[in-house]
Amino acid sequence: MTFPKYPEYKVSRVEWLGEVPAHWGVVPLRGAAKQEAYSFTDGDWVETPFITDEGVRLIQTGNIGVGKYREQGFRYISEETFSKLNCTEFFPGDVLICRLADPVGRACLAPDLGARMITSVDVCILKTKSEISSNFLVYFLSSDPYLSFMASVSRGGTRERVSRSFLGSVRILMPSVEEQSSIVAFLDHETARIDALVEEQQRLIELLKEKRQAVISHAVTKGLDPDVPMKDSGVEWLGEVPAHWEVGGLTKFIGPVVDYRGRTPKKVDDGIFLVTAKNIRDGRIDYEVSKEYADPESAKSLLERGKPEIGDLLFTMEAPLGQVALIDRTDIALAQRIVKFKGGEGVMMNSYLMYWLMSTSCQARMETLATGSTALGIKASKLGMIECPAPPVAEQEEIVSHIKRESAKHDVLLVEAQANIDLLQERRSALISAAVTGKIDVRGWQPPAGSSATSVTKQTEAV
Incomplete structure (x- = not known):
């Protein structure tokens, strides 16, 4: 399956975006935020002494993945600290953008963790206008052109970062609400298929590692x-x-x-x-x-x-x-x-x-x-x-040779599985970038009947 281009393009006047569909808007990121207090703001400066085992959930920079929320342990502050520091609460579905590497500018949707939530000072909270899909915005902020641009402009001594004011000035694309919905539906479907294949390869890698470990463990304990x-x-x-x-x-x-x-x-x-x-x-x-x-x-x-x-x-x-x-x-x-x-x-x-x-x-x-x-x-x-x-040294030599032979077989399969993962992830990134920058037109796309994850490679080769 190949994807058509839009019938007409225009110069975006943004070097890293190039040409974009003629009817799409180009606006600063802050223009996607609601026109009300705390719709585009940084998180809070929460020092270690304030951390507790329960209370208001603290989301940190490590929790912000490229397009995905990552669970990495649980940290909280007390309700008393929340009030004392006048912290900014955010809600499920808000967009969280990390101003700190790695990579700078990555974003995800705020999860529903069943608790009140705040975030750290290097994470920006953006509450989108009704005409902006939070899901579309996160996909855009996960695209290669955007992340490459952010990497080129970030600065820092120990870790690269950008300011909230600069982040707010970064230009984003704004299709119509209907097109945003089409793009999100398309990417949700196709990335899910790719992710399923990646998970399959990751399970294979774990199985191969377990088998290699079993070969080693048996040989050095039983001969x-x-x-x-x-x-x-x-x-x-x-x-x-x-x-x-x-x-x-x-x-x-x-x-x-x-x-x-x-x-x-x-x-x-x-x-x-x-x-x-x-x-x-x-x-x-x-x-x-x-x-x-x-x-x-x-x-x-x-x-x-x-x-x-x-x-x-x-x-x-x-x-x-x-x-x-x-x-x-x-x-x-x-x-x-x-x-x-x-x-x-x-x-x-x-x-x-x-x-x-x-x-x-x-x-x-x-x-x-x-x-x-x-x-x-x-x-x-x-x-x-x-x-x-x-064992006797001569037997040690035999055991070592056996382990090396068997490990080599597993290593070949491990390299192949990792190469498959890398290729799938590259295609996933390419698909997102092409869709959110208008390089392909998915307005007429419909989920293929009886589709399965195994067809994802052919689906993405045209990107």
Whole structure:
């Protein structure tokens, strides 16, 4: 299915909008608000001491997603604080626009949470006029042209933002009420179909991860031979292991532990890559998830405790606890919350040890030894309390090879599923942008009879 264009266009005089349908209006965002008090205003400055466990619900910047409300915990203020601070209450269906990254200018409809609601100072509340559909406005404020423009004009030291006055001056498009309804109905239907496919791919990813975890956990606790004689490990949570395997505390099978906690190297814009706990994920160092750099002299002093060597095992002691990876390059520095060690020579392979630490049994054991209220952590002195099964080295090699082969199969499917999600999300964004900026005319659109989510790809290819 392809979508027609409008018969006539005009120059919008807004560079990032380009040409728009000839009969559409172009107005500042504040022009969409009702002409009454608090119809276009910022939320309230609510400091941490005012936060309570019940009362008036506080919606924060993290709750504002691109076109969607996101639940991220519950925070409240008391009725007394509400009155004392003269807070501005908003209601379900109002438009909430976040002036703070990421991304700047994202918006969603206020949800119905069954409670009175206020929001934080970096969220703008907009109550729309009767001739403006709140749903259409949220779709417009979720479009790529708008979000790209907002990213280009936002400013800030620690986090980018825009002022409410600037936000109010941003130009938006205003079709007729009837066209807004048509566009909203079209996008509600089509984005729901895309979202259903995305959820399907996300479920597949979770299933693949579970299967990969099961392969690892079984191999490092039961071995590869289903007929091998078994024995009681003597560890309640571990159960039976192959009879010829040794079982003992982790420190029995590893060399000295190098602890990088307690010192933070001086951070700079350009220096030695600093591997933090954030970078260590699922058995590898992810150099993209966080990019921090250490001053070379500061890093040199820190690494006197132990320089990184290829194949050494990194272990996160907290925030997050129990993530592992093998070092794959030496031109790095290691941050706090990380320790480094290696398996004992001729006793324990680093790669086998890594998989053991990743196993479901071992992860559960770490949680029983961990302490902390906001973030679980484990003391180095307790590493020896993490029991570890140790097959002969030759068998460790076989187990590692088996896990790598099976993981590779899962990884191919994981990459494919994530690529499908990325493509669907790109098409979703393209569809929204095309509809709300008038690049396609959906006035004559009707939901196809017997339509299903599986046809969404063909539906969106024409955008």
